Amino acid sequence: MIWMTWRQFRTQALVGVGALLLLAVYLVILGLQIRHSYDDLHAQCAGGGCAGVLSSLTDDYGFRVDLIGYLLIAVPGLIGIFWGAPLITRELEAGTHRVVWNQSVTRGRWLAVKLGVLGLASMAVAGLYSLLLTWAASRVDLVAANRFSPLVFDARNIAPVGYAAFAFVLGTTLGLFVRRTVPAMALTLVVFAVLQVVVPDMIRTNYAEPVRANVPVTADIVRSMTKIGRYGDIGGLTVPGGPWVVSTSALLDSSGKEVGHTTWYQNCAKQSLDDMPVCLAKGHIHVQVTEQPADRYWKFQWIETALFTALAAALAALCFWRIRGRLT
Amino acid sequence: MTPVLEARNLGRRYGGRQALTDCNLSIPQGRVIGLVGPNGAGKSTLLNLACGLITPSTGTIEVLGSRPAANPAHLAKVGFVAQDTPVYAELSVADHLKMGAKLNPAWDARLAQRRIEQIGLDPRQKAGRLSGGRRAQLALTLAAAKRPELLIFDEPAAALDPLARRGFLENLMEFVTDLAAGAILSSHALDDVERVCDYLIVLAESRVQLAGDVRDLLANHRRLTGSREALSKLPSGLDIIRADQTGHEGTVIVRTDGRRLDEGPWTAENLELDELVLAYMTRASAVGSVPAATAQEAHR
Numbered sequence: 001m002i003w004m005t006w007r008q009f010r011t012q013a014l015v016g017v018g019a020l021l022l023l024a025v026y027l028v029i030l031g032l033q034i035r036h037s038y039d040d041l042h043a044q045c046a047g048g049g050c051a052g053v054l055s056s057l058t059d060d061y062g063f064r065v066d067l068i069g070y071l072l073i074a075v076p077g078l079i080g081i082f083w084g085a086p087l088i089t090r091e092l093e094a095g096t097h098r099v100v101w102n103q104s105v106t107r108g109r110w111l112a113v114k115l116g117v118l119g120l121a122s123m124a125v126a127g128l129y130s131l132l133l134t135w136a137a138s139r140v141d142l143v144a145a146n147r148f149s150p151l152v153f154d155a156r157n158i159a160p161v162g163y164a165a166f167a168f169v170l171g172t173t174l175g176l177f178v179r180r181t182v183p184a185m186a187l188t189l190v191v192f193a194v195l196q197v198v199v200p201d202m203i204r205t206n207y208a209e210p211v212r213a214n215v216p217v218t219a220d221i222v223r224s225m226t227k228i229g230r231y232g233d234i235g236g237l238t239v240p241g242g243p244w245v246v247s248t249s250a251l252l253d254s255s256g257k258e259v260g261h262t263t264w265y266q267n268c269a270k271q272s273l274d275d276m277p278v279c280l281a282k283g284h285i286h287v288q289v290t291e292q293p294a295d296r297y298w299k300f301q302w303i304e305t306a307l308f309t310a311l312a313a314a315l316a317a318l319c320f321w322r323i324r325g326r327l328t
Numbered sequence: 329m330t331p332v333l334e335a336r337n338l339g340r341r342y343g344g345r346q347a348l349t350d351c352n353l354s355i356p357q358g359r360v361i362g363l364v365g366p367n368g369a370g371k372s373t374l375l376n377l378a379c380g381l382i383t384p385s386t387g388t389i390e391v392l393g394s395r396p397a398a399n400p401a402h403l404a405k406v407g408f409v410a411q412d413t414p415v416y417a418e419l420s421v422a423d424h425l426k427m428g429a430k431l432n433p434a435w436d437a438r439l440a441q442r443r444i445e446q447i448g449l450d451p452r453q454k455a456g457r458l459s460g461g462r463r464a465q466l467a468l469t470l471a472a473a474k475r476p477e478l479l480i481f482d483e484p485a486a487a488l489d490p491l492a493r494r495g496f497l498e499n500l501m502e503f504v505t506d507l508a509a510g511a512i513l514s515s516h517a518l519d520d521v522e523r524v525c526d527y528l529i530v531l532a533e534s535r536v537q538l539a540g541d542v543r544d545l546l547a548n549h550r551r552l553t554g555s556r557e558a559l560s561k562l563p564s565g566l567d568i569i570r571a572d573q574t575g576h577e578g579t580v581i582v583r584t585d586g587r588r589l590d591e592g593p594w595t596a597e598n599l600e601l602d603e604l605v606l607a608y609m610t611r612a613s614a615v616g617s618v619p620a621a622t623a624q625e626a627h628r
Binding site: 001003004007008094095096097098099100101102103104105106107109 | 379381397399400401403404406407408410411412414415416417419423426427428430431432433434467470471474
C-alpha cells in the first residue's frame with residue numbers, strides 16, 4: 001500500500017521537494033546576509049543607542065521576509081488544494097477506486113496509509129519551510145519585536161505544521177464529500193482562507209485571558225504608533241518586549257483621565273513630527289492596554305498547532321466514517 | 329455448502345430512486361452466473377453490493393458466507409472487474425501488476441505474467457494508452473491473478489467491438505476454468521451471457537424477475553399455441569408470463585411449475601433462452617412502467 005501511495009504521489013512529491021529546495025537555497029542565502037548585516041549594525045552601535053540603528057534591518061529586509069512569510073501562509077492552502085482535494089476525487093472520477101478497493105486491502109487501511117503518508121509529507125514540507133524561514137528571519141524578528149502579529153505568528157516555528165496537517169485533511173475530506181476535483185479544490189481554498197482570517201482575528205486572543213497593563217508613553221513609543229488622533233486616541237501601539245496588544249485606551253494622565261481634550265495635549269499635537277513625541281513624553285502620560293504577554297508566545301504556538309492538528313484528526317475521523325459507509 | 333451469493337430482501341436506494349428492490353437470491357457454488365437486464369435495471373447496483381463497494385439500504389447480502397469486503401481475507405476471495413474496466417491511466421502495465429503483487433497476498437505473478445505475454449501487452453506501456461479491449465484484458469488479469477474464489481464482472485464487454493468481445497469472453501472463461509472459480513457476469517446483451525453461463529438471473533425494473541439454472545428454467549417453461557377457446561381451458565393459477573393474440577390464434581408463455589401441459593388442445597413447445605428472457609423483461613416493463621411514469625410526473 002505504501003508503494004502504491006508513493007507511486008501515485010511521486011510527481012506531486014517531486015514538485016514539492018523541488019520547490020522546497022529552491023526556497024531553501026534562497027532562504028539560506030538571505031539568512032546569512034541578514035546575520036551579516038545584523039553583526040555589522042551591532043558593531044556600529046557598540047556605544048549605545050542600538051534601537052535606532054538596528055531598525056534599519058527591518059527597512060532593508062522586512063519586505064523580503066514578509067513576502068516569503070506570505071508564501072508560507074499560502075503553502076498549507078496549496079497543499080490542501082493540490083495534494084488533499086484530488087486524493088480521492090481523482091480515483092472517483094477515473095473510477096479507479098473500484099480497482100483499488102477490490103484488492104485485498106480494506107478501504108479503511110487504504111485511507112489510513114494515504115492520509116498518513118501524504119499528511120506527514122505535508123507537515124514535513126511546511127515544517128521545513130517554517131524552520132528555514134524562522135532561522136533566516138530570526139534577527140529581523142528580534143528587531144521588529146512583532147512575533148504576535150498574524151503574518152509573523154502564522155509563518156514561524158510550529159504553527160505552519162498544524163496548518164499543513166489541517167489543510168491537507170480538509171482538502172481530502174471535501175473531496176470525499178463533494179466527489180469532484182475542481183469544486184473540492186475551490187472549496188478547500190475558500191474554507192482555508194476564511195479560517196486564516198477568522199482564527200487570528202477572533203479566536204487566537206481567547207487562548208488565554210488577556211492581562212491588563214499600564215504602559216508609560218515614552219518618545220520611542222509615540223514614534224512607533226501608527227495613529228495619534230486629534231483627541232488622544234491612538235492606534236498601532238508597539239510595546240517593548242513584544243507582547244500582543246489586544247486593545248488600548250486613549251492617552252491617559254497619571255490619575256487615569258483622558259488627556260485628549262486638555263490644552264496641554266493640543267499644544268503638543270500642534271508641534272512638528274520630530275518634537276511632538278518628546279513633548280508628549282514629558283507629560284508622564286500612559287495608556288492602559290489589554291495584552292497577551294510576550295512570554296505566552298510559545299504557549300500560543302502550541303495551542304494553535306494543537307487546535308489545527310485536532311481539527312485535522314476530527315476531519316480524518318469523518319473521512320473514515322464516510323468511506324466505510326455509503327459511497328458511489 | 330455455503331451459497332456463492334445470498335441476498336435477503338436486499339434493496340438499495342440512491343436518493344429518491346430505488347435502484348434495487350426486494351431482491352432474494354441464493355446461488356449455489358460452482359456456477360457461472362449470468363446477470364441480464366436492460367440498462368438501468370439494477371445490475372451494477374447488485375454487483376457493487378456483492379463486492380462491497382456500496383452497502384444495502386435494506387436487507388442483507390452475503391458473498392461466500394460473509395458480508396462483502398468484510399476484511400482483507402474476504403476481499404482476497406473476490407475479484408471484481410468494474411464497468412468500463414477502469415485502470416490507472418498514468419500507471420504502466422507493469423505498475424499495475426506490481427500493484428496487484430503488493431496489495432494481494434495470494435498474487436500469482438506467473439499467471440499474470442503469462443497472460444500479459446499472451447495478450448501481447450507491452451509492460452512499459454501506460455495503461456491510459458491501451459485500446460478498450462486491451463484495457464479490459466489488463467483489468468481481467470488484475471482481478472484474476474489474485475486467485476479469487478469468485479470473479480465478478482460488471483458489463484465487461486459492453487464497450488468492446490464484437491471481435492474484442494469474443495476474445496475477451498474466451499479469456500474470461502479460461503480464467504474461470506484455470507482458477508476453478510465461480511463467476512458472475514452481467515450484460516445487457518443476452519448472447520454474451522448465453523454462451524458462457526449455466527445459471528441465469530434476469531433483472532428488470534429494479535427487481536429479480538427470474539433466477540435459476542439455465543437447464544431448469546428451460547425445462548420449466550413452455551410456449552403454448554392454440555385457439556382462444558383452447559387456451560382459456562388452461563388450468564387456473566398457472567403463471568402466464570406473456571400472452572399474444574393474433575386473430576383466433578393465441579400464444580402464451582407459461583411457467584409449468586411441474587405441471588404436465590404437453591397434453592391438451594394446444595401445441596406445446598420448448599423455448600429458446602432469449603425468448604424466455606425477453607418474455608420476462610417485457611412483463612416487467614409492462615408492470616413497472618406505470619408507477620415509474622407516475623413517479624417521474626411527481627418529480628416534476
